[in-house]
Amino acid sequence: MGGGAATGHLRRRALGRSIEPLLHGRGLPVRVRLCHSPVFTAATRPAVPTPSTEAAPMDRRQWHLITQFAVKDFKIRYTHSLLGYTWSLLNPLIFCVIYYLVFSVFIRFDVPNYPGYLLLGIVLWTFFAEGSTHGVGSMLARGGLVTKVAMPRHVVVYAAVLSAGLTFVINLAVLAVLLRVTGSPITPAALVFPLQLIDLALITLGISLLLSCLHVRYRDVGYLWGVVVQIGFWLTPIIYQQAMIPEQWRWLATYNPLARIIQDSRQILIYGVVPEWTAMVKTTLVCLTVMLAGLATFRRLQARVVEYY
């Protein structure tokens, strides 16, 4: 065992309280402000990367994580239900039938191919509503993981949106069948449809990234977003036509990216018309801006998010 002198020395250290500058602090760059920069400085980043929480460029591993999370999320959502995945189909179909009954049979809207018109609107909106709601809530919901393992945290948000995307794909398949049955022709215009999907994904992801960290700090964000989605459903021409809105209110649809995405998609898929390019580009720019704002916000807020759980 160490001699009495050594122990005495150590004891003095203990009483002295701050021995560490004597041992290590000398000449080291201490007190560097590091508020929003990575913990692991670039110069010392090891050859095998230590899992950092920063939003790094997507690599294979992150994609693997995102898909894993999304698939498991999707699976969990329908456990304890007899109909399972069928629910992801039934939900929009049931609403579609109800709205059709109310607005086409009872109120007698005169819209050509109303079932297709309606289902397309509902399917696109459902993805946006579900994806953004899950996305905004994802950081809080996955708190157990986020606070305990250093991982690229944006993975959690992307996975939540992707999980809604899986439902979306199934719904799109149903939509395709319905459009076929109701006799909407597939025209070359359909080639533009992927652009609408990209817009939709960008804005859904953007909003999720924008709000998910804030949601951890202020739970109101979740409730508030729920209300926005509810209101949005009625202010967006989903069950009615844009032309039905009185002139002085028309701007509500014009400046609503979701309304534009849905309207353009209908033009493309139901009426076989390619929408005006400049309008489409504007929509894309708006969605892209939301996404970039979301990325920047998330990058900034994720570093300290653990302190707010």
Add this chain to the structure above:
Amino acid sequence: MSNAIEVHGVSKTFHIPHERQTTLIERLLNGFRPLPVEELAALDDVSFEIPAGCFAGLIGYNGSGKSTLLKILAGLLVPDSGRVVVNGTLSPLLELGLGFHAELTVRENAALYGAVLGYPEHEIDQRVDEVIRFAELERFRDAKLKSLSSGMLVRLAFSTALRADADILLLDEVLAVGDVQFQRKCMDVFADLRQQNKTIVLVSHDVGAVTAYCEKVFWLDHGRLVMQGEPHEVVTTYLALSQQVIDDGASSNLDHPAHHRTGDGRVRYVAVRLLDDTDTPVTVLRTRTRAVLSLDVEGRSDPNEPVFGMVLRRGGEVIYSTNTTLIGARVAPFAAGEHRQVRFAFDVALANGFYVIDIAIVDRVKATIHDWVTNAVCFQVEGSTCHDGIADLAAGLDSVPAPAGAVAAGRES
């Protein structure tokens, strides 16, 4: 590669609002005035290095900043100032019951968590099999996680983190949970890992485990690194200072997460003290004396029929455990709000070293746990003649046979 971890002047302060306002409306009503906050310096200019391949221990009283430091090392928290350098991959095992999902099967959970920890994609299936085998959960491979016991969850979490093959392993109080057999298995693995030049950082209240396994110990107090060095020396000083804290009349907070307290709380421990044969609170006991474990107990709700128990451990090894039923005592039920003292007296038949005591209250009939506190007391034993081992059996020499020559010489004279 010489240092696995380098910490340069790391500070971290938490701002804890006095009245917690978490909603936007509340903040709006408050006009976004800055909230009255209490600044808690969790870490204050901490610097140290852990060489690669070192089994390092981190000790300190509750609230000394150990967990904050571990979270910073794990990259979960961002330090306010200072720099952390981590050379190599790192697998954290902070508080247990990690981000697992109850509705997924054991396999799926391990695969998901493994992916998060960085298992290579093509090795996931194979590694998950190994994890399940190591955790001894083969029979539950396809069972949903919610059907597992908490001990099984710990084993699964631990095994998954272990199989990440990280260069550095961060362990927060893992030795306090899980059954003794599994703990021993883990220690075997640690020995292997050390041979592979892997670095382990263990945070523990169990000074026995720290001295048994660690090569270097760091002692944090009030967010400062007060001492580092050879385990035995650091722990001895640490316990000596604990003695001072006891003398000042402070009692340990049994509710701190480090103690892993469980139970329904119908009967609860309020305070615990270790007394020597003169009834003085101590942290160092002489071997072959008699010690008293004095437990202040509070009844919370009746009816109850409590059995009180103590487990004396060193590291993962149980040395002695008993309870009031085994002793043949029947403790009268506690009325709600009643306070009484339960005192276990025992022989300190122990070798020199560091020991911990877990304390428990269990229902006599239903065997439900009312209260279970691990690492409730830490202490050191001195004065033993034991060379190597855990028990002091007070050996002496009964008769001293003289050498044959001496006997013959004696007869002649």
